[in-house]
Amino acid sequence: MLLWIIVYCTVFALAWAWALVWVIEREDKTFMHGTISFADAFLVGAFSLIFVYISNIIVIIRWPRSAFLYDLLLVTGLAGFGLYKETVYKTRAVLSWKRLRDEALALEWNITKDPANGAYYERLSEVYEKMGKTRRALEAAREAEKLGPSVKNALRIKYLERDRLSGRQRRG
Incomplete structure (x- = not known):
């Protein structure tokens, strides 16, 4: 026993x-x-x-x-x-999504005021990638590459194109 x-x-x-x-x-x-x-x-x-x-x-x-x-x-x-932690996680995910969306809108507004600033496009590309919008992230990365050619921008475009072709989002 x-x-x-x-x-x-x-x-x-x-x-x-x-x-x-x-x-x-x-x-x-x-x-x-x-x-x-x-x-x-x-x-x-x-x-x-x-x-x-x-x-x-x-x-x-x-x-x-x-x-x-x-x-x-x-x-x-x-x-x-x-269940409590799952609710907290989902709430954080929604708040994170709203924060990223607001940041993207603010960056787009800043780009209309200063379209020659490549740093705005770089950050906009990162934000769109986190949001899962690979096509928009790729467009912003290409604009950043036009305004400020660098190895970082070229690699970003390469990774985004690869991810878009494979149909998945890159995490990290």
Whole structure:
């Protein structure tokens, strides 16, 4: 009986800690908002693993009839945390999109006032690329290349053309 308790608590704690770290790391992979370092993810996973493992053993041994409810509470809390973080991530993505759109509009307005400034076109190309508008990013990069030929502008055009031909957006 004790062996089954240890095996169950170990498997449950590992699965719960993995799910927690996955929820935290999802922000970087899906919404590209930044990154969590391996050390931070490991620390969160280790503390949650130890907490869930020890508390689960205590609850199963001390209150065996409440063990299922305790595990259900832990899973529900994790699901609630995941939904909360997902909402936060989506809100940040919308706000990021609005910020990029506003920056693009401001750059376009500045270009109408000073059309000979290549730096505006370079930044406009970067903003359009982040927004996923590869065609507009390529047009702005070509204008920047006309106004200020440089290796950076030439490489930017090359990468944008390659991405446009392959039909995907370059991340990074």
